[in-house]
Amino acid sequence: SSELTQDPAVSVALGQTVRITCQGDSLRSYYASWYQQKPGQAPVLVIYGKNNRPSGIPDRFSGSSSGNTASLTITGAQAEDEADYYCNSRDSSGNPWVFGGGTKLTVL
Amino acid sequence: EVQLVESGGGLVQPGGSLRLSCAASGFTFSSYWMSWVRQAPGKGLEWVANIKQDGSEKYYVDSVKGRFTISRDNAKNSLYLQMNSLRAEDTAVYYCASERRTIAVAAYFDYWGQGTLVTVSS
Numbered sequence: 001s002s003e004l005t006q007d008p009a010v011s012v013a014l015g016q017t018v019r020i021t022c023q024g025d026s027l028r029s030y031y032a033s034w035y036q037q038k039p040g041q042a043p044v045l046v047i048y049g050k051n052n053r054p055s056g057i058p059d060r061f062s063g064s065s066s067g068n069t070a071s072l073t074i075t076g077a078q079a080e081d082e083a084d085y086y087c088n089s090r091d092s093s094g095n096p097w098v099f100g101g102g103t104k105l106t107v108l
Numbered sequence: 109e110v111q112l113v114e115s116g117g118g119l120v121q122p123g124g125s126l127r128l129s130c131a132a133s134g135f136t137f138s139s140y141w142m143s144w145v146r147q148a149p150g151k152g153l154e155w156v157a158n159i160k161q162d163g164s165e166k167y168y169v170d171s172v173k174g175r176f177t178i179s180r181d182n183a184k185n186s187l188y189l190q191m192n193s194l195r196a197e198d199t200a201v202y203y204c205a206s207e208r209r210t211i212a213v214a215a216y217f218d219y220w221g222q223g224t225l226v227t228v229s230s
Contacts, residue, residue, distance in 0.1 A: 029213065030214070030215070031214040033214075033216035035153075037153075041222075042203055042220040043217075044220070045216060045218055048208075048214060048216040048218075049211065049214035050214065054218070088153075090212075090215050095169055095170075096158055096167050097143065097155040097158070098155070099145075099152060100152070102152040
């Protein structure tokens with residue numbers, strides 16, 4: 001089955017822009033979705049499809065994709081954005097779904 | 109308001125069994141693929157199993173094949189995960205999640221439950 005690779009940790013200064021990336025073969029065929037997870041809470045969908053935000057997700061969150069890499073960008077990071085972020089996509093080579101290992105975002 | 113509420117977790121000895129349930133409300137449960145996703149303590153998310161709307165297709169991650177069984181009861185808006193021959197490495201929070209497949213290449217999990225903790229230990 002495929003794998004999705006994320007950097008384990010990323011930091012950003014308050015109010016600055018940060019990009020979290022996700023690489024994997026499945027992303028050549030499927031869009032990634034992105035989930036935010038804060039300690040002790042369930043994951044929350046923040047980006048899906050080409051660049052779609054569910055209702056209630058701030059517009060500082062955006063997504064993009066090129067080749068085998070998907071990116072989640074937070075423009076003007078806020079303290080409340082500090083969380084773990086996971087990418088996910090369908091997978092045609094084994095299991096129906098694959099998750100990235102997660103990126104811990106620290107807002108300085 | 110969409111709600112997914114898991115139950116059935118707890119402490120079980122290695123080799124034991126548990127049955128998790130997920131009660132769905134606020135959406136047309138019978139119209140969606142449903143999944144179980146787990147998260148071991150301090151680790152990332154791992155997809156475990158999913159089931160088609162009518163229960164005719166089921167898929168499992170290799171590590172649980174032959175031990176776990178996913179099922180659903182659309183009349184009760186409920187999803188289940190029967191877990192047998194449990195191992196220490198099955199210790200995790202188990203989430204149920206609804207799959208949105210409106211566009212095949214842009215599918216995602218749109219709603220998640222709060223999770224239920226399964227601890228396998230002697």
